[in-house]
Amino acid sequence: MTSRVAARWVFFSLLFFGPVAVSQVWLGAPVYVQNATDEARVQEPVASGLCFPAGNNYIDPNLDFELVDGNGNSVPVQFKVLSRWWGPRDDASFATKWALIEFLADVPANGTGVYFLRQGTRAQGNLSYQTLPGEIVVSTGAADFSVDTTQFTLLKDVQVGGVSVTGGPGGLIVHDVNGTSIDSVLTETLWEEQGDVRAVLRQKGSIGSLGLNFTVRYTFWTGRTDVKVDFRLENNNANGELPYLGSSIGHAWFEDLTLVLHGTDTGADVQLSDGIRDTNGGSWTLEQDYTSPNDALHMLTGFQLRESGPNINSVQQDARADGTVALRGAGSSLAVSVDRFWQNFPKGFSAAGDMLAVDLWPAFGNGPEFGGQWGLPSGPVTDPLSLDYYRFEGGRWKTVTLNLDFRQGVFSAAELTHRAKALEKPLMALWSPEYYSKSFAFGTLLAERRNWNKVSNNRYERMLDVLARDDAADNQPSLGQIGLPGFRERGGTYGGRQMYGWENFGDLAWGDGFCSNHYDLVWGVLVNYPRTADYSFFDIGRDLVSHRRDYDQNHTQDPSAQRRGGQYYEKGYWHGNYGAPAPSHTWVHGLLVWYVLTGDEGAYEAAKEVGEFVARMHPESWDGWWGSRIPGWQIEVLLNLYLYLGESTYLSTAQQAMGNYEQKEQASGGAGYVLNPGWTSNPHAQTWMHCIMFNTLGKYHLMTGDPSVLPLMGRMADWIVNQVVLEVPTGPPSARTTGKVWGRYAPGWHQDPSVHHQWVTIESLSYAALCLHDNAYMMLARSLWESVTRYHQESPNNGSPHNYNDASTFSPIAFRMMQYPNAETKVMSNVALWGQVFMAADAIWDNTF
Structure with missing residues (x-):
């Protein structure tokens, strides 16, 4: 597929959602209901968000659809509209985008029940x-x-x-x-x-x-x-x-x-x-508490269960009640x-x-x-x-x-x-993963899981898997297999960090306290549930999103609190106590995905608060200080809010902020970057922050088709290629160097070579290929991708060639890594955040999307 055809495919198929296959494949397609327990579920509740294709004319799905089981029997069902295409959820002039499907299902143990949505009159319940x-x-x-x-x-x-x-x-x-x-x-x-x-x-x-x-x-x-x-x-x-x-x-x-x-x-x-406890009305108590673990790497052993009552006096260590x-x-x-x-x-x-x-x-x-x-x-x-x-x-x-x-x-x-x-x-309940990748319902390019027949892409899939499962991790000497669940259970990097308890559970410890689920780790985990149909992503994701929704955001209604509605900062041992919420560290996409997957009104309320927070930060008036990620993340928040909540003010503010950014770029010389005057002795740009801004522009263009951002994207892309990319892998596969990018730039000056920042740079190059119709950007992205997915823990100071065909030379895949101790949450949230667009673009270029 040529670059121009590929870009047009994205533009017309995803921007305008036109192909009949995309619009019709879902009607009559299976709705899969997953049971992740070892017991059969009979007539038990299902409340899950399903996305509907753009271009549909369904205002209230309750009036259009019935649900049938595998035998063709109509099942009582109900729908609640959660999100509409390009309009607020309560405005019935816009078509349904996401709706909560609600019914009682029969599903075998550790199995899947299959139901079908079709046009017709729904069966009603008895409430x-x-x-x-x-x-x-x-x-x-x-x-x-x-x-x-x-x-x-x-x-x-x-x-x-x-x-x-x-x-x-x-x-x-x-x-x-x-x-x-x-x-x-x-x-x-x-x-x-x-x-x-x-x-x-x-x-x-x-x-x-x-x-x-x-x-x-x-x-x-x-x-x-x-x-x-x-x-x-x-x-x-x-x-x-x-x-x-x-x-x-x-x-x-x-x-x-x-x-x-x-x-x-x-x-x-x-x-x-x-x-049964034969209490006969006597006083009885059960207390779930925590004392001290057997050692710092086995935090679960610290749980204690105490029970008292008539003829009962029990204390059990390393014991956890099921809560029933x-x-x-x-x-x-x-x-x-x-x-x-x-x-x-x-x-x-x-x-x-x-x-x-x-x-x-x-x-x-x-x-x-x-x-x-x-x-x-x-x-x-x-x-x-x-x-x-x-x-x-x-x-x-x-x-x-x-x-x-x-x-x-x-x-x-x-x-x-x-x-x-x-x-x-x-x-x-879910559609098949293939449908989510075609629908653009998450507002970003996604490719469903598959066997990619590429070492790089399959390794990236496994990097995502460690966010939900320990068995996906490599077995590292002295560490074992450590995914995100094991990282929590072992007490963090070196052990002893308490990630359980009512104020902690759902947040993760790192070197500066608790991370407040920074870099939208919630999104990085949850979006993989619909794209893979692996329930473990949902299971771990709901722990993270519960903390992000409730405890990692400031919900005060006091008007004197200017930063109310923002996500707590990533530093501090008491969940953001180091500093106030900041626009450079507030994300919302994970909250919104949780909302449309489950209908959680608490997530909806929290997301609306984030929108009010960003409005008070006035990204349209950014002064150019302290890095391009500040407007970049704020515009990203506004675009995501618009994509899911449909209020036009989000989009218009984002457009104003992009215009303001371009003015700052022009004032810096019109060469694709904005120098940060906060570095008074040497005003310079942090390159990865500019990539964050660039990725937001790319998302906006694919979302709206607005060509006004393309000149700015062209200048920024040229700057990324010529000034950010430090080393392109060279040599035969058996002796090839690794890719690197610069972390800091000023005219005639570079500093901080980095392996890790290739992730965000590759996403920028992928957007550049899709939006600017230039195959060279995709080829460069692929070259860096082949390197970073194999050697993501490589030191930037290592210039030795590697054998790209020898898996024994690759960096281990795990949540607890050797190269980035105490920074695992940032590294892995970045990996999850900045790989999906490349995977989709790669499939588009291979004509396999």
Whole structure:
């Protein structure tokens, strides 16, 4: 395929989404439902985002489609529009881009269920509703749930078969540092979704003198006796300890926070997945805590499980509970499962009489034990209250997901085990990976996984795999096979770093504290789920995105906090405490992908906050200081927000920012770069930052077809080729040098040769080939790619030739690498971020896309 034909293929097939094959292949194509557990799933919920092709005329998929199983039987189904092509999700004049498909599926153990979407009249579910004075009643056909609208009671009543299986309203119990019980006040109840298959009811409230708030989402399904509850604790006050984050400190300290349910039997027993506790209504507790690991490289051994009750007094080391417990009464039972229970220690359950308490922040815990803006975990604690109580900083969120189930009769041990597994690994539905690569629904070029028949591309696929699986890593001497999961379990680079706990889980440690999922590691992991259909990417990705959504972003609503809505900076042992959120370190694409894959409204809310943050940073007025990545990342954020949320202000601001950048480039001489005057003794450009800006321009051009950016891209591409690329691999494959690029540039001056920065440079060359229709850019990108995928851990000072045919000479593939100790999170997030466009371009050039 010629370069011009290749570019036109991208332009017309992806920009305008015109080919009939792309538009029609999905209709009638299989919808695959994945079950990642070892137990069969029968009539269990599926809520997954599916993308629809551009050019469709489907405004409300509920009016156009039915879902059938493999036998052709119509299945009750419901859709919720999440995103529209080039317009806001609530504007019905725009076609559907992403919609949440919602239904109950049957899937074999460790297997896949196959369903088909086709035009027709959908089968409906049995959900119905009553709005009564002071309550809303949701009837699923299997149970009736009553939710109080005057005060927060969790659930006011639940009936199964017309009989109450709860002993009265539940509630929220919170104690302050003085042990005083703090009342909660309900401030809002509204429907986020109200259908006949699935419904989501949202409640908001405040927790009195603590200054905390909460959001609760209840998800009901047709034909089921359980309800999913997402409880989000919020501190909407200012942080106040960091610059630009408010004029006063708005942290909250408290002793405990517990959700409470009541059964119908004051003499109830407790049941776990390993058996029944004959408590007969006596006091019982289960405490998931952490002490000290056996050694610094085996962090899981530090978990401790304590249980006490009538004739029970047990302490188990290296023990982790599955987070499921049932209150077993004479006539009815209720069961509670807490997602990621032990991972977010401390957690607990307690029971007495007819009460079952879910200790989300139990009284035996505390922290995080804060050591100050510049502190180390080994240093003195500067917040003495955090030694005894929970410290919940201004601007933070934390969400806990629970499943509550009710029945007449009892749950078996096997049923409780099943509940824990089902909550830990929810069913997910996907199109085939090939469709995602053709749809451009993620706003960037992607190529589905395949056997590439190329050493370089297959190695890159394995580099991505280590983000989700240890078995994809090479077995390194003295280290073993370490992917991202193993990196977390071993305690980081050298061990001993705690990546579990309610404030840590989902973030990763590196040399400067915690990384706050920098360089959009969330995107780098999650996007590989639809492009590979490998559930492990979804599984690890949801841990990362939960932290990114809740704890790695400043959510304060205090108008004095200029940097509110930004992602916390990548440095600091208490998740961004080193400095305020910065436009150079805020990303949003991972949040948006999670939103369209799952319908998570929390991710939607967080993404909107990021947009407001960027607007306050005014990228259209960037002054040219401190590197081109500052406008580059901000424009990237705006383009991604426009692609998924469809609001035109995002696009117009991005266009203004690009115009401003070109003015700065012209003022620097019009040679494709902007010198940073912040380096007063030697104003220069950091080359990789310019590549970030260039990649944003390339994305914009493929997205819109706007030719106005092409002259600027041409000048920047020439500069990259002539001044950034230091060494192109030369010699025969058996004795070939490795590629290198310069890290810093000023006219007549270069510094910092780099192997690693080839990744972002290759992405720039790939965009240059696609947008500027020049085959030479692609050939150069391929040459560097063949080098960096084999020798990504090579020292830039090594000029010796290598045997590109000898796999024993290649750099090991692993998350814990030898060349970049304590920088693994940055290196691997960069690798994941800056390879997808090349892979797609390479396939286009080979006519195999």
